[in-house]
Amino acid sequence: DAGVTQSPTHLIKTRGQQVTLRCSPISGHKSVSWYQQVLGQGPQFIFQYYEKEERGRGNFPDRFSARQFPNYSSELNVNALLLGDSALYLCASSFAQGGMGNQPQHFGDGTRLSIL
Amino acid sequence: AQKVTQAQTEISVVEKEDVTLDCVYETRDTTYYLFWYKQPPSGELVFLIRRNSFDEQNEISGRYSWNFQKSTSSFNFTITASQVVDSAVYFCALIRGGGADGLTFGKGTHLIIQP
Numbered sequence: 677d678a679g680v681t682q683s684p685t686h687l688i689k690t691r692g693q694q695v696t697l698r699c700s701p702i703s704g705h706k707s708v709s710w711y712q713q714v715l716g717q718g719p720q721f722i723f724q725y726y727e728k729e730e731r732g733r734g735n736f737p738d739r740f741s742a743r744q745f746p747n748y749s750s751e752l753n754v755n756a757l758l759l760g761d762s763a764l765y766l767c768a769s770s771f772a773q774g775g776m777g778n779q780p781q782h783f784g785d786g787t788r789l790s791i792l
Numbered sequence: 793a794q795k796v797t798q799a800q801t802e803i804s805v806v807e808k809e810d811v812t813l814d815c816v817y818e819t820r821d822t823t824y825y826l827f828w829y830k831q832p833p834s835g836e837l838v839f840l841i842r843r844n845s846f847d848e849q850n851e852i853s854g855r856y857s858w859n860f861q862k863s864t865s866s867f868n869f870t871i872t873a874s875q876v877v878d879s880a881v882y883f884c885a886l887i888r889g890g891g892a893d894g895l896t897f898g899k900g901t902h903l904i905i906q907p
Contacts, residue, residue, distance in 0.1 A: 781839070785836045
């Protein structure tokens with residue numbers, strides 16, 4: 677079975693540009709969460725979507741937005757990119773919201789975003 | 793607010809030694825879940841274990857074991873007879889009951905197993 681897939685793998689942008697990252701959850705999973713991992717740190721929670729609705733938001737500016745589609749895939753958009761947005765962006769999926777029950781969050785390989 | 797502390801930034805041991813990774817957490821919730829994830833150089837976070845706040849039983853899975861103690865708010869991870877393939881960054885994480893806030897991760901412990 678395919679795991680969580682993210683695209684693209686790597687991305688280079690310049691300051692002020694906009695970027696869209698994509699995530700396909702594990703088949704049957706209805707919850708998708710996004711995390712930002714800066715080099716040398718643990719991942720930081722950005723958003724959670726469950727059944728196509730935003731269910732949670734971390735402490736990130738409004739430049740960050742996301743959505744979930746009817747097939748449960750998701751996109752993360754970041755506008756007006758800053759140098760500090762350079763990071764590994766991880767997508768995680770779970771069957772239930774936030775990994776409740778016996779279903780943990782399973783992560784993809786991430787998209788490495790570099791801002792020049 | 794929740795917090796996860798992994799005080800050990802980096803640990804280096806020789807292969808076959810036992811090693812324990814420490815995790816201390818803070819939360820005001822009575823229902824919460826604790827996790828350990830492994831992150832090899834490729835970047836993917838690999839799920840290792842999940843524990844809920846009502847289950848303090850220790851768990852063993854092969855060479856891995858976990859010790860959960862609510863009295864000290866700790867959820868430590870021990871690797872017995874370490875192997876080079878165990879080299880990675882290990883993260884401890886916490887999520888409150890309901891799960892809408894996402895996982896709160898520690899800063900990770902970089903484990904180096906030398907041959």
